[in-house]
Amino acid sequence: MKRVLETTEVAGQSPNWLLTRLDDLVNWARANSLWPMPFGTACCAIEFMATAASRFDFARFGMERQAFSPRQADVLICAGRLPFKLAPVIRRVYDQMPQPKWVISMGACASTGGIFDNYAMVQGIDTIVPVDVYVPGCPPRPEGLLYGVLLLHKKIKGETVLDPELRREQPLDDKGLRLPPERIDEISEPFGNSVHQFRSA
Amino acid sequence: MSKRTVELELATPGLDAQGRPARVPLTVGGTGGGDVAGQLAVEPGSEHMLLNIGPQHPATHGVLRLVVELDGEVVVRCIPHVGYLHSGFEKLGEYRHYNQIIPLTDRTDYLSPMANNVGFALAAERLMGIAITPRCTVLRVIACEMSRVISHMVWLGTTAIDLGAFTPFLWAFQERERIYDLQEMWTGARLTTSVTRVGGMMADIPDAFVTGLRHFTETFPKTLHEIDRVLTRNAVWVGRTQNVGVLRREEAINHSLSGPMLRASGVAYDLRRDKPYLDYETYDFDVPVGEHGDVYDRYLVRLEECHQSNRILQQALARLPDGPVNVDDPRVILPSKSRAMSDMEAMIYHFKQVMEGVKAPVGEAYVGIENPKGELGTYLVSDGSAKPVRWRIRPPSFINLSSLPKMAEGHLLSDLIAINASVDIVMGEVDR
Amino acid sequence: MNPSVDALRATFGNAIGRAVVARDGETIVTVGRDALREVMRWLRDSAGHSYDYLVDVTAVEYRDAERPIELVYFLRSLERRVDLRVKVDLPKEQELAVDSVVGLWAGADWLEREVYDMFGVTFRGHPDLRRILMWETYAEGYPLRKDFPLRGRFSRAEQVRQALGANPEAHYSMEELAIAEAFDELPEDMKERLRRGERGKLPFSE
Numbered sequence: 001m002k003r004v005l006e007t008t009e010v011a012g013q014s015p016n017w018l019l020t021r022l023d024d025l026v027n028w029a030r031a032n033s034l035w036p037m038p039f040g041t042a043c044c045a046i047e048f049m050a051t052a053a054s055r056f057d058f059a060r061f062g063m064e065r066q067a068f069s070p071r072q073a074d075v076l077i078c079a080g081r082l083p084f085k086l087a088p089v090i091r092r093v094y095d096q097m098p099q100p101k102w103v104i105s106m107g108a109c110a111s112t113g114g115i116f117d118n119y120a121m122v123q124g125i126d127t128i129v130p131v132d133v134y135v136p137g138c139p140p141r142p143e144g145l146l147y148g149v150l151l152l153h154k155k156i157k158g159e160t161v162l163d164p165e166l167r168r169e170q171p172l173d174d175k176g177l178r179l180p181p182e183r184i185d186e187i188s189e190p191f192g193n194s195v196h197q198f199r200s201a
Numbered sequence: 202m203s204k205r206t207v208e209l210e211l212a213t214p215g216l217d218a219q220g221r222p223a224r225v226p227l228t229v230g231g232t233g234g235g236d237v238a239g240q241l242a243v244e245p246g247s248e249h250m251l252l253n254i255g256p257q258h259p260a261t262h263g264v265l266r267l268v269v270e271l272d273g274e275v276v277v278r279c280i281p282h283v284g285y286l287h288s289g290f291e292k293l294g295e296y297r298h299y300n301q302i303i304p305l306t307d308r309t310d311y312l313s314p315m316a317n318n319v320g321f322a323l324a325a326e327r328l329m330g331i332a333i334t335p336r337c338t339v340l341r342v343i344a345c346e347m348s349r350v351i352s353h354m355v356w357l358g359t360t361a362i363d364l365g366a367f368t369p370f371l372w373a374f375q376e377r378e379r380i381y382d383l384q385e386m387w388t389g390a391r392l393t394t395s396v397t398r399v400g401g402m403m404a405d406i407p408d409a410f411v412t413g414l415r416h417f418t419e420t421f422p423k424t425l426h427e428i429d430r431v432l433t434r435n436a437v438w439v440g441r442t443q444n445v446g447v448l449r450r451e452e453a454i455n456h457s458l459s460g461p462m463l464r465a466s467g468v469a470y471d472l473r474r475d476k477p478y479l480d481y482e483t484y485d486f487d488v489p490v491g492e493h494g495d496v497y498d499r500y501l502v503r504l505e506e507c508h509q510s511n512r513i514l515q516q517a518l519a520r521l522p523d524g525p526v527n528v529d530d531p532r533v534i535l536p537s538k539s540r541a542m543s544d545m546e547a548m549i550y551h552f553k554q555v556m557e558g559v560k561a562p563v564g565e566a567y568v569g570i571e572n573p574k575g576e577l578g579t580y581l582v583s584d585g586s587a588k589p590v591r592w593r594i595r596p597p598s599f600i601n602l603s604s605l606p607k608m609a610e611g612h613l614l615s616d617l618i619a620i621n622a623s624v625d626i627v628m629g630e631v632d633r
Numbered sequence: 634m635n636p637s638v639d640a641l642r643a644t645f646g647n648a649i650g651r652a653v654v655a656r657d658g659e660t661i662v663t664v665g666r667d668a669l670r671e672v673m674r675w676l677r678d679s680a681g682h683s684y685d686y687l688v689d690v691t692a693v694e695y696r697d698a699e700r701p702i703e704l705v706y707f708l709r710s711l712e713r714r715v716d717l718r719v720k721v722d723l724p725k726e727q728e729l730a731v732d733s734v735v736g737l738w739a740g741a742d743w744l745e746r747e748v749y750d751m752f753g754v755t756f757r758g759h760p761d762l763r764r765i766l767m768w769e770t771y772a773e774g775y776p777l778r779k780d781f782p783l784r785g786r787f788s789r790a791e792q793v794r795q796a797l798g799a800n801p802e803a804h805y806s807m808e809e810l811a812i813a814e815a816f817d818e819l820p821e822d823m824k825e826r827l828r829r830g831e832r833g834k835l836p837f838s839e
Contacts, residue, residue: 041263042308043393045263049374050378050391053378080286084793088797088799093257118783119289119792120288120767121289128793139391181788181794190784284768292783452739470711580691595707603742633766
């Protein structure tokens with residue numbers, strides 16, 4: 001199975017003290033002011049709003065300004081289920097975001113399709129956009145979303161400016177897909193007897 | 202209170218007898234002939250602008266796409282596109298047992314999940330001919346009214362944000378958090394509660410629930426008064442909401458509106474009063490009815506409904522009877538784990554319910570409840586098996602939203618946002 | 634049994650089929666599809682019945698493949714506080730089409746569009762009958778039919794590909810197309826079809 005994304009080795013350039021300090025500075029700046037693009041669709045969007053409200057308040061974590069325009073956003077938080085009708089919309093919104101950008105898939109439906117294994121639902125937004133952090137839950141508690149944001153901070157702090165692959169745009173391939181079709185079918189397999197109308201077991 | 206008169210020359214010719222713009226046929230290149238229905242006549246060089254709002258937009262309250270034809274700042278036509286959150290609920294329901302559908306109902310109207318659970322359970326019990334216990338009846342009233350409060354709080358907060366007032370959003374969500382604590386205490390989940398089962402509830406309330414809810418009902422009116430003080434006589438609020446999006450009484454009935462939308466237009470119809478369920482006729486509460494059918498009236502109706510819900514909650518807490526919360530029917534209610542592990546008959550009942558589901562008799566049932574958004578109906582058709590043949594959700598937001606084009610004509614674009622907010626839609630229910 | 638049933642039989646005779654009382658106590662009366670519009674108008678307008686409020690319009694297809702598809706109209710009289718359920722049988726061998734009641738109740742607009750989208754029932758006289766929950770060019774069929782599998786007909790990869798290929802700003806309603814610039818954005822083959830006056834035929838959807 002050929003991987004779509006290949007990272008490059010940075011063996012040729014030894015990360016010296018100056019570059020690591022620069023990395024720290026850049027990553028600190030990026031991580032602590034992640035402006036979210038709330039792509040809220042369903043129930044998870046309500047928990048997202050609750051996380052933004054005064055009790056949990058993710059402004060403490062740098063997400064002060066919710067950027068409703070993708071041009072000014074850093075992280076796309078897909079909160080809620082994504083039907084096929086909405087798929088080109090999220091792809092376009094993702095493409096409109098400038099680098100550096102990350103994606104948090106919030107909730108079970110955005111991560112895998114959740115309880116909706118049917119004709120209308122995308123089985124995970126990672127078939128459409130590359131995802132950095134998956135937050136499980138239906139819906140995840142606000143603390144869960146905050147933990148996901150902190151995981152993203154950790155991921156960002158592990159990045160380096162020397163690696164151009166990290167910030168390379170990943171457009172859709174010539175078939176109009178992000179992953180090979182077999183891979184999409186493989187990760188969308190149904191579960192158990194959930195798709196049988198007559199059989200119980 | 203400012204009155205604004207907008208006179209506009211609609212460039213699209215022809216309003217039909219009801220004052221709605223007739224559809225303009227579209228033709229190209231004069232190649233007519235053939236099918237009259239397919240013939241289209243174009244308006245070249247039209248000066249109107251087509252603006253696309255959504256589906257990703259902060260003010261559409263979910264994934265709603267509004268295509269708006271604008272003459273400058275004035276909305277000539279507004280065409281809503283829905284379906285961006287269509288999740289195939291009704292199809293999925295045909296593949297699930299009745300108790301397995303209850304978690305699905307949480308996710309349709311996720312702003313008032315307990316009310317959805319109750320609505321479905323009532324329909325399933327009506328179909329199966331099960332009568333619930335008195336304690337369960339009062340608990341379901343508590344669940345419905347708590348849902349009404351949180352739904353109206355979301356509506357209040359998001360509508361205020363749309364019209365520029367940010368602070369009531371924080372106050373409203375803080376109240377929601379208090380209800381969320383109670384919901385979590387009862388069901389374990391803040392939002393996707395799945396609190397009912399066919400024949401009863403998921404669990405009985407814990408001891409701290411009653412004191413917590415009583416404390417909530419004592420302090421909630423204070424927040425409502427604060428919000429009232431900030432908004433109701435505020436010149437900006439009044440100017441942006443009065444005489445905006447007016448829908449007359451006959452139009453409201455003809456468009457099948459329900460809930461606060463219908464009552465704000467002057468129709469005194471509330472399912473709790475007029476088709477009572479869960480003993481609502483024995484509670485003492487008022488039903489606020491508006492006069493003008495504009496956004497301001499809808500705001501007043503919903504604010505007053507919060508006060509009345511508070512009253513109902515206090516009465517329900519006072520009359521909460523002791524007793525079992527589930528019916529005593531082992532074919533419908535799961536036996537307790539300890540009995541299922543020790544008694545053979547209980548184990549068989551447990552097995553049959555979990556593996557095969559509870560079978561409903563052949564027939565159909567429709568139950569409509571007064572959801573915070575309107576009349577939430579559940580129509581179940583059964584062929585004798587454990588999975589329904591058809592589960593139809595009568596979606597109040599979907600039908601209320603279909604009146605948006607009628608309400609928005611002739612208003613400014615910013616009024617369109619206010620009108621859209623006043624419809625109180627939740628896209629999970631609109632699209633199912 | 635709702636007294637409107639007897640009045641209906643007296644007025645319309647053979648067009649009224651069987652009437653039963655459902656498990657929830659409501660009266661269900663079956664009406665022949667040809668008489669539907671007159672029956673609905675009579676129910677709405679005649680004094681003593683005046684069902685001025687349409688609660689819902691939906692359809693039911695049974696698991697037994699021989700049974701017809703039933704269209705169900707939930708009517709309510711607000712002043713008399715009475716409900717009535719009207720059903721129309723649509724045998725699957727014949728064309729699934731009835732008259733639209735949008736002229737009587739404006740609320741039927743989107744409800745009938747949804748029945749069209751999910752079941753493929755055409756409503757004659759509807760001002761704008763196109764898909765409402767699925768996208769307009771959805772090619773897999775009518776989702777709530779029993780022969781439509783839960784996960785759809787195409788493979789997941791194909792569904793993703795078709796979904797991503799759609800234009801999120803597409804305008805397909807007649808009202809939008811009346812605004813000239815929207816017409817220019819249509820794909821060429823669709824412009825050609827509209828010029829010829831036909832709507833496209835998609836597989837699985839007649």
